[in-house]
Amino acid sequence: MAGDLTEHPLHQREVLRGNFLHAFRDEVRLPDGSTAQREYIAHPGAVMVVPLLEAADGTLQLVLERQYRYPVQQTIIEFPAGKIDPGEDTWACARRELQEETGYTAREWARAGVLHPVVAYSTEFIEVWFARGLTAGERRLDEGEFLEVFTTDLDQLLAWCRDGQVTDAKTLIGALWLQNMLSGAWPLAWRASDGE
Amino acid sequence: MAGDLTEHPLHQREVLRGNFLHAFRDEVRLPDGSTAQREYIAHPGAVMVVPLLEAADGTLQLVLERQYRYPVQQTIIEFPAGKIDPGEDTWACARRELQEETGYTAREWARAGVLHPVVAYSTEFIEVWFARGLTAGERRLDEGEFLEVFTTDLDQLLAWCRDGQVTDAKTLIGALWLQNMLSGAWPLAWRASDGE
Numbered sequence: 001m002a003g004d005l006t007e008h009p010l011h012q013r014e015v016l017r018g019n020f021l022h023a024f025r026d027e028v029r030l031p032d033g034s035t036a037q038r039e040y041i042a043h044p045g046a047v048m049v050v051p052l053l054e055a056a057d058g059t060l061q062l063v064l065e066r067q068y069r070y071p072v073q074q075t076i077i078e079f080p081a082g083k084i085d086p087g088e089d090t091w092a093c094a095r096r097e098l099q100e101e102t103g104y105t106a107r108e109w110a111r112a113g114v115l116h117p118v119v120a121y122s123t124e125f126i127e128v129w130f131a132r133g134l135t136a137g138e139r140r141l142d143e144g145e146f147l148e149v150f151t152t153d154l155d156q157l158l159a160w161c162r163d164g165q166v167t168d169a170k171t172l173i174g175a176l177w178l179q180n181m182l183s184g185a186w187p188l189a190w191r192a193s194d195g196e
Numbered sequence: 197m198a199g200d201l202t203e204h205p206l207h208q209r210e211v212l213r214g215n216f217l218h219a220f221r222d223e224v225r226l227p228d229g230s231t232a233q234r235e236y237i238a239h240p241g242a243v244m245v246v247p248l249l250e251a252a253d254g255t256l257q258l259v260l261e262r263q264y265r266y267p268v269q270q271t272i273i274e275f276p277a278g279k280i281d282p283g284e285d286t287w288a289c290a291r292r293e294l295q296e297e298t299g300y301t302a303r304e305w306a307r308a309g310v311l312h313p314v315v316a317y318s319t320e321f322i323e324v325w326f327a328r329g330l331t332a333g334e335r336r337l338d339e340g341e342f343l344e345v346f347t348t349d350l351d352q353l354l355a356w357c358r359d360g361q362v363t364d365a366k367t368l369i370g371a372l373w374l375q376n377m378l379s380g381a382w383p384l385a386w387r388a389s390d391g392e
Contacts, residue, residue, distance in 0.1 A: 005264035005271050005342050016212040020235040021219055021317060023212060028266060036340045039216040041237070041317070068201035069315035071236035072226060075201050075243035076315050113358070117313045117365045118320070119265035119272050121217060121237070125363070144232045146201050161372070162309070162382045167321070169313045169365040176357070176372040186358045 005031055007038070015156050020071045043124035047093040048081040050174045051104055052132040053151055057156065062157055062178070063102055063134070064171075067147040070113065077166050090189065094129040100140045102149045107133025111190035112177045117169050128177060130188055143164070145172060201227055210219070211235065212214070224329040239320035243289040246370045247300055248328040249347055258353055258374070259298055259330070260367075263343040273362050275370045277322065290325040291389065298345045303329025306384035308373045315367050320367050325372060326384055340378045350374060 007028040017024035022042045030036055049061035062079075069076045082097035084090060091109060098104055112128040141147070152160075160166040161175050179185035203224040210220035218238045226232055247259035252388040264351075265272045278293035280286060287305060294300055308324040337343070348356075357371045376382035 003344065005262065005344070007264050007266045011372050015214055015217075016219060018211055018219070018221060019233055020238075020264075023214070023217055023219065025214060030340060031264075034340065035214055038266040039214045039219070065199065066266040068227075069312075070203045070222070071317060071319045072312050072315050072321070076312070078315070082283070095270060106354070110256050113360050114363055115365050115368055116265075116268050116363045119268050119274070119364050120317065122314065124269045125268070126315070144226060144230065146227050148199065148201070154365045158376070158381070162376065165308050167310055167312045168309050168315050168367060172311055172372055173365060173368045176368055176375075180354070180358065180376070181374075185354070 001185040003031070003071045005035075007031070010035065015063060039121065041124070042084075043122050044086070045090075045124060046081055046126045046130050047084060047090050047097060047100045048079050048126050048170045048174060049094050050079055050128065050130045050178060051098060051102065051106065051134055052130065053104075053134050054085055054132075055151075059153060059180075061153055063104060063150040063151055064148055064157075065147045076168050077160065078168045078171050081170060092130070094127070094131070098131055099137065100142070101147065103137045103139035104131070104134045105137060106193055107135075108190045110190045112181070112186075112188060113146060114193045115170065115173050128170075130177075130181070132190070144182035154182065159170065199227070199273050202322070203227070203232075203335065206231065222245065227307045233280040235317065237320070239279075239318050240282070241280045241320060242277055242281060242322045244275050244322050244324050244366045244370060245285050245290050245294045245328055246275055246304065246326045246374060247294060247298065249327075249330050250298075251347075253351060254308065256378075257347040257349055259300060259345065259347055260353075261297060261343045261345055273356065274364045274367045286323045287325070290323070290327070294327055295333065296338070296378060297341075299335035300327070300330045301333060302327035302389055303331075304386045305389055306386045308377070308382075308384060311366065311369050324366075324370065325374075326331060326386075328386070350378065386391075
């Protein structure tokens with residue numbers, strides 16, 4: 001099957017310590033013994049939450065956000081997400097980000113999986129969590145954070161994914177998980193958010 | 197509905213011109229009139245190809261790659277993809293990357309959509325293309341590019357997505373498109389690759 005494609009680090013140099021971006025240039029040994037340079041963003045990792053809201057009529061609604069994303073110069077539709085704080089576990093991060101950005105707390109949680117948004121140039125991973133049994137509350141946005149929270153149903157979300165109104169990678173992958181979770185193909189292991 | 201969340205650029209500064217990464221720090225005006233800094237990677241955009249291979253027994257196989265991705269320190273399963281060359285259109289890029297990385301040429305192509313892998317800190321977009329009517333040929337890897345090409349069926353790919361063997365964002369989104377294209381929910385508009 002797979003041969004050994006590993007690239008071994010030889011030397012690391014910090015090339016950018018910005019206010020937000022932190023970048024390195026490593027010299028690496030390739031599988032054939034030659035050397036090459038690899039530049040990448042160091043990232044602490046993040047968590048995305050797919051919040052399942054039961055509407056008054058019993059139908060499923062999804063909690064989403066609209067946020068202007070400067071690098072792509074567009075207002076983007078996204079599931080709630082945020083970076084992991086130092087020492088924070090991913091479930092705690094999921095609970096915190098959902099509450100801070102949307103105000104919701106959840107009775108039950110399930111970890112679906114993990115994704116790598118840009119394997120070519122960032123260490124970032126995003127854990128995908130589902131939340132259900134939602135209770136509305138006050139949100140607490142970070143300073144300088146402007147985002148709108150809204151709800152929609154699965155059919156609308158999937159139509160937006162198909163037609164190009166949803167282009168955010170993590171949110172498209174949330175839709176993949178939702179579709180397969182709801183069909184029964186990708187079951188989740190729910191756990192109670194006791195004492196929160 | 198949506199208020200105006202636009203962030204307006206005030207001043208731009210290049211903070212990294214690496215061999216691969218190119219980063220900027222912009223001062224922007226926020227919706228409330230205050231200012232903030234935004235740091236991001238400038239990227240030319242990329243194309244991913246979902247190559248549909250008809251096996252000898254008529255079943256559908258997908259052409260995938262295994263490639264060591266240094267930033268995440270793992271061998272990653274991916275659909276073929278690559279950056280757009282200056283002045284290149286995305287369909288031409290799709291044809292070139294499929295041939296260079298896998299050796300295959302395709303009789304028909306369809307553009308599925310576009311995704312943004314990291315809206316928080318990169319301008320990168322990835323156009324998603326499907327290819328069918330494949331003919332094998334010689335591949336032409338870039339120097340220092342080591343990747344293995346292999347095929348698998350849809351059930352195996354989806355099981356890998358569910359179980360965490362596939363974590364690459366663009367490839368997970370390829371699976372979302374595949375599943376909905378094959379069910380008839382997200383039809384594609386195929387065009388002939390004439391004269392190639």
